[in-house]
Amino acid sequence: MEFKTHISVQNLSVFYGSEEVLKDISIEIPDKKIIMIIGPSGCGKTTLLKSFNRLIDMRDGVRVSGRVMVDGENIFDSKIEVTHIRKKMGLLSQNPCPLPMSIYDNVAYGPRIHGLKDKKRLDRIVEHYLREASLWDEVKDRLGEPASRVSIGQQQRLCLARGLAVEPEIILADEPTSALDPKSSRRIEKSFLGLKDKYTTIIVTHILRQARRLADYVVFLYCGELIEHGPAEEFFENPKEELTKEYTKGVIS
Numbered sequence: 162m163e164f165k166t167h168i169s170v171q172n173l174s175v176f177y178g179s180e181e182v183l184k185d186i187s188i189e190i191p192d193k194k195i196i197m198i199i200g201p202s203g204c205g206k207t208t209l210l211k212s213f214n215r216l217i218d219m220r221d222g223v224r225v226s227g228r229v230m231v232d233g234e235n236i237f238d239s240k241i242e243v244t245h246i247r248k249k250m251g252l253l254s255q256n257p258c259p260l261p262m263s264i265y266d267n268v269a270y271g272p273r274i275h276g277l278k279d280k281k282r283l284d285r286i287v288e289h290y291l292r293e294a295s296l297w298d299e300v301k302d303r304l305g306e307p308a309s310r311v312s313i314g315q316q317q318r319l320c321l322a323r324g325l326a327v328e329p330e331i332i333l334a335d336e337p338t339s340a341l342d343p344k345s346s347r348r349i350e351k352s353f354l355g356l357k358d359k360y361t362t363i364i365v366t367h368i369l370r371q372a373r374r375l376a377d378y379v380v381f382l383y384c385g386e387l388i389e390h391g392p393a394e395e396f397f398e399n400p401k402e403e404l405t406k407e408y409t410k411g412v413i414s
């Protein structure tokens with residue numbers, strides 16, 4: 162199966178102080194697919210994810226070598242404007258972080274920051290992205306209520322809608338269902354599946370069942386090294402590396 166590349170990772174190594182967290186990673190991330198990054202805790206999954214929008218810059222003592230190419234630009238080039246890169250990417254964290262404002266204002270926040278003031282356009286944007294996040298029908302009569310009043314699962318979908326409202330190209334999600342109950346997790350998963358034809362979606366997970374349900378493409382990290390990657394069906398049904406076989410069978414964790 163052939164994929165069009167959206168992100169190209171070339172010999173990427175990341176150090177936190179003297180500790181090498183990612184070790185010479187090279188991989189082509191396909192466009193408009195769901196990519197699942199899997200591996201045990203502490204293997205570098207979140208570091209790889211946060212390399213794509215340079216959130217690792219916020220950690221003291223970080224050092225990076227190699228390149229991450231997004232739309233032909235090396236995002237670690239010293240001349241790159243970081244906000245330009247981050248605008249291309251919507252980030253969904255493990256725990257929902259709605260802004261301390263209404264449901265409506267959470268979604269309208271990004272467009273307003275970028276200069277949009279027309280109320281009718283904002284109304285359309287808010288409805289559109291709440292629908293994209295499979296949340297509109299549940300909150301359409303409560304848009305003026307504080308976001309903190311909705312359930313945790315709804316808050317996570319609201320955060321997804323807020324991220325989509327700035328029109329990113331890429332969705333980054335770091336274990337986005339880990340704080341949710343099974344019903345809310347299924348709704349988030351359904352949202353990702355509904356969006357995959359429009360966005361490149363990169364999800365960190367430690368849940369193999371979830372990776373099997375969602376992934377078009379799988380990246381397996383172990384102790385900071387890229388062990389194996391490839392189309393999901395091939396990865397799970399016919400893994401090439403012994404370490405991959407052991408991990409997917411639960412022999413190692």
